[in-house]
Structure formats: C-alpha cells, structure tokens
Amino acid sequence: MEDWQNGGFGLYIHWPFCQAKCPYCDFNSHVSNTIIEADWQTAYLSEIDRIATLTQGRLLNSVFFGGGTPSLMSPELVNAILDRIRARWTLANDCEITLEANPTSVEAGRFQGYHDAGVNRLSMGIQSLRENDLKALGRLHSVQDARKAFDIAQKTFGRISFDLIYARQQQTLADWSIELKEALDMAVDHLSLYQLTIEDGTAFGDRYKRGRLSGLPTEDTATDMYFATQEICNTAGMSAYEVSNHAQKGSESRHNEIYWRYGDYAGIGPGAHGRVTINGQRYATDTPLSPALWLEKVRKTGSGEGSCTKLPADEQLTEFLLMGLRLSEGVDLDRASDIQGKDFIIQNKYLSEDGLIETENGRLSVTPKGRPLLNAILRELIP
16 A cells, blocks of 8 residues: 555645735635636646546545635536546545635535535535624625625535634634634634744735734734634534644545545646655656636646656645644554655653653544644654
8 A cells, every 4th residue: 555545635726816815815816806717727627637547446535626726617617527536536535625715695506516426525604703803804705705605514514614704903812712612603613723824925924023913812822722713613522633734523624634644646727736656656746827828837837847856755744744743543653654765763751751742553643732832743753
C-alpha cells in the first residue's frame, strides 16, 4: 500500500471569483464583471481529463468546490464538472461532494440545482450572527439572509457546515459565548470556528499597520475565547476533531480529513495546490494565481499546472506532522517512521512531561492543553 492510501484521494476545484473582496481575506479570490462560464467549463473538464489519466484506477473519496465563492457558479456548470468526474473515476459509496456558499438570497435559490447536480454537503460562509460585525467584515449578507439560507440548505442537503469568525473588533468573551450558543441552536452538524487573524496584503492588514484597526481583543482575551469555544461545543456534543473544526460524531469533513491525514489530492483552478503520488513518488503541484493566466495556460498547453516538484522524505515528514497533529486523533508513529525512512524519535521529552503531547497505542497527539501552543510544539517536534 502506498502512503497516500492512509488518507484517501480527493479533488479540489477552485472557483476564483467573489462579488466583493472581504477585508480579512488572503485567499486567491478576484472580483470580475465578466465571467464566461463556457471558457471555464472547457478548462475544468480538460484538467479533470488530464489528472484522471495520471490517477487511473483510484477510488475518489471527495470533491470540494472552494473559492472564491463557488455558489456564484451556475448549477449547470457544477453539473457538467461532476458528470465528467463521475465518468473518469469510480466514486466511493460515501463520496463527499462539498460546495462553499455565501448566504445571499440569489445564491440560496441555487441550492436545489447544486443538490440535483450531486452536491451532498454545503459549507456556508456566515462568519457572524451580528449585523454590525458582518458590515465590519465586509460581508454582503445580513443575519436574516444567513438564517434564511441556512433553513433552505437544511431542507436541501444532508449535511451542512458553516464558518464563524471570533476575536472580532469590540467583541467580548460574553458576546462570543452568546453568539456561539445561538449558532449551535441552529442544529448545524459541523462548525468551522476561526480566530480573526490579520494577514499581510489584506485590507485589514493595511489598516492594522496604520493603527486604524481598533478594538481587537487582547491575546489573553482571544485565548479565553478559544477555551470557551471548546467548553461550549463539547457541552453541545460538537467537540473539536481538528484545531478549528467541530462536528457531531460522523459529520467530520471527509475532504479536509484527506489533507490532515496526508492523503493525495489534486488541485484544479487558479492558485490550487495538490499532493499527488505517481509511481511511488509524491509530488507537490501548484497553478498560476491569475484566473486569466490559468485559463490561457490550459488552452495553450493542455495543462493548468504551474510546477510539479518531487517531495523528499524530510519534507513529506514535515507536512505529515504539520497536518496530522492538527487532528485530535494525532498521527501514527509507524507511518512517520516509514515516511522518514528511519525510526521517528521524539527528542523533546519535556513536551510530554508538561502535558502538551501524549503517545498512546502507537499514536502521537497534541493534548487539549497543548493545542493553543501547536505552532511552538511543531517547531520542537519537526527534525
């Protein structure tokens, strides 16, 4: 068995367009007044055919439409893409097909079309259940839009997730606790809960450098919010299976688990990354960020790939630990040794002595106490 089979195989489709650029967002998203879907369909189908030829005979465990805002795609385009995917791979019986959506009324009206095309899981970018904060975050929907879209999604899809951002401007611990409980009362089976981070190159990043992003919680308050999130979600039966993701048992994101369990995934679209094993060698792939350049590259060369780089064993081990230790289940130590080509030894014993990591039944995991310190722990563990 090749190593990637421990994690499975997934396909990521990147739709790079949004109605507006959110000030906190550092994803590869663009605002465009002219989008010719026929050109995008031709390019996506061409890339599906190319990658399917490289991965013949594989069972496909998941498909994820990310962005950008994939709910700006027409249901007809989504259907054409999924038809080609079904023609080129055998899909697992429980294949998860997720589409990210924003809860505006226009996009919510497309939900049935996506379902009919084969989408069985919706991931909604709600971000906040407070009107003022939605405006501050640059969102185009209202709280009423979000709740209405969620209700429609519940009636349409078997599985639904939505995102919320906390540690926002002027937000207190009490504010966040109340809002999170409201979200849990919406009977969602999966929540992605992210602390607001200020990234370079974003509008928020520029404002922060100029001292114009006021009211951000202190580091201590943000940490308190993190621990309150764990307690509130645990009480509601939505414990964290990954640092920022909470789910009812059985509702974990299978596609994201492929990343975290270090499986193989092919990335299609501008700025999409991949990890694909061919003839026993794992490769890192990427694509041009520019939508126009990506389309032109596919049209002229028959490939949207920007680079395809062999990953040496030490880099694979680093990625395996970086991804796998985000999960509450941790990583298999025998697998770490197999990837490295020699026994993987934990050098820093104090991490265990301080209760930050634990090893049990051949697995290494970060404890709840250690999770807020994950980046520092990783620096100590990675050779």
